[in-house]
Amino acid sequence: xxxxxxxxxxxxxxxxxxxxxxxxxxxxxxxxxxxxxxxxxxxxxxxxxxxxxxxxxxxxxxxxxxxxxxxxxxxxxxxxxxxxxxxxxxxxxxxxxxxxxxxxxxxxxxxxxxxxxxxxxxxxxxxxxxxxxxxxxxxxxxxxxxxxxxxxxxxxxxxxxxxxxxxxxxxxxxxxxxxxxxxxxxxxxxxxxxxxxxxxxxxxxxxxxxxxxxxxxxx
Amino acid sequence: xxxxxxxxxxxxxxxxxxxxxxxxxxxxxxxxxxxxxxxxxxxxxxxxxxxxxxxxxxxxxxxxxxxxxxxxxxxxxxxxxxxxxxxxxxxxxxxxxxxxxxxxxxxxxxxxxxxxxxxxxxxxxxxxxxxxxxxxxxxxxxxxxxxxxxxxxxxxxxxxxxxxxxxxxxxxxxxxxxxxxxxxxxxxxxxxxxxxxxxxxxxxxxxxxxxxxxxxxxx
Numbered sequence: 036x037x038x039x040x041x042x043x044x045x046x047x048x049x050x051x052x053x054x055x056x057x058x059x060x061x062x063x064x065x066x067x068x069x070x071x072x073x074x075x076x077x078x079x080x081x082x083x084x085x086x087x088x089x090x091x092x093x094x095x096x097x098x099x100x101x102x103x104x105x106x107x108x109x110x111x112x113x114x115x116x117x118x119x120x121x122x123x124x125x126x127x128x129x130x131x132x133x134x135x136x137x138x139x140x141x142x143x144x145x146x147x148x149x150x151x152x153x154x155x156x157x158x159x160x161x162x163x164x165x166x167x168x169x170x171x172x173x174x175x176x177x178x179x180x181x182x183x184x185x186x187x188x189x190x191x192x193x194x195x196x197x198x199x200x201x202x203x204x205x206x207x208x209x210x211x212x213x214x215x216x217x218x219x220x221x222x223x224x225x226x227x228x229x230x231x232x233x234x235x236x237x238x239x240x241x242x243x244x245x246x247x248x249x250x251x252x253x254x
Numbered sequence: 255x256x257x258x259x260x261x262x263x264x265x266x267x268x269x270x271x272x273x274x275x276x277x278x279x280x281x282x283x284x285x286x287x288x289x290x291x292x293x294x295x296x297x298x299x300x301x302x303x304x305x306x307x308x309x310x311x312x313x314x315x316x317x318x319x320x321x322x323x324x325x326x327x328x329x330x331x332x333x334x335x336x337x338x339x340x341x342x343x344x345x346x347x348x349x350x351x352x353x354x355x356x357x358x359x360x361x362x363x364x365x366x367x368x369x370x371x372x373x374x375x376x377x378x379x380x381x382x383x384x385x386x387x388x389x390x391x392x393x394x395x396x397x398x399x400x401x402x403x404x405x406x407x408x409x410x411x412x413x414x415x416x417x418x419x420x421x422x423x424x425x426x427x428x429x430x431x432x433x434x435x436x437x438x439x440x441x442x443x444x445x446x447x448x449x450x451x452x453x454x455x456x457x458x459x460x461x462x463x464x465x466x467x468x469x470x471x472x473x
Contacts, residue, residue: 093394101393122383125390149376156375157368160382164341167386171344174320174393175312 074126078118087135293345306354
């Protein structure tokens, strides 16, 4: 449970920067359901996840939610420390979806390191680009939600036809059925898996939450 | 029209880095309507805008578009050089919305500078965070589009009531009418202005495209 084993660019930092991090970072444990960061609050700090699962989401004035992405072991949550950059002009909420353990890195310490280390700044760029990519994918889903709906109804149909929730289907076959690319189906199935809707194994797609799958059709 | 006058962190680069940039960057002029970058194409390079206006958008398989954001003089277009970061896993299109002049910076040159300069990497972080913020705002609009619709119908109503397209209204007044914050209205009005729907002046909102405003109600 050493900090340096979890922090990806540890070796690219100076000894001084390493010491700054280890002396400032604190290990925290939170139970499932804990809201770790609330959009409107102050700069919580970066979260470097040791175990568990976090969910990043936004909240409307009326209390509606959208999940933006999830964070797992070894991921870093950047936007809980939005004060490290002036141009981050949006607020997100972070919740522990499972019992979670993480290192909390104070925003000012990270900012100072980033200002002086090209490695840390570039690493931060990559984190942000990864999250940006997830959000762009979400936008496409929201705007052109044909694929997820079409995949959902296809899976339900097949399941009804075969009389089983465990479907022997390749991604290629489904893609051909839906007139789309295999990659699109693979990506969507992995999304379904992260959402707990299906479980993927070699050559098999097991529907684990048919209710949630059906609900996709109504959205 | 010197490159160094347009490149924001010029003074923070080494002479060698400055020379790399000036010898690699080329000044380009394109007429309105030119597609400068097409999602599926290769890494076009960074665009540093001298004059004109660019539009970043995504395109569905069916050819539907969504405008993500616009870029103006002194802005840098980063995602036309998505190959500078591994984690940029999405494609956007860039189009010149007006006759435009810009410096084209080859992606490999910028990447090399960014790898060695914390200043350049942090600057890139800020650019990305700014675009991310615009996209997050867009998501909120898409998901919870109450405000734009409500503002649109409010403006149309007022215009019909007053018998003029030039409305004497403060943002505060409108916010009160719609039960939202003044900042929300100001932001939305600026968005309307960028879309060519209204023109803002001190104490006045002029509807310049009533058709487009009406169309907002149908979406």
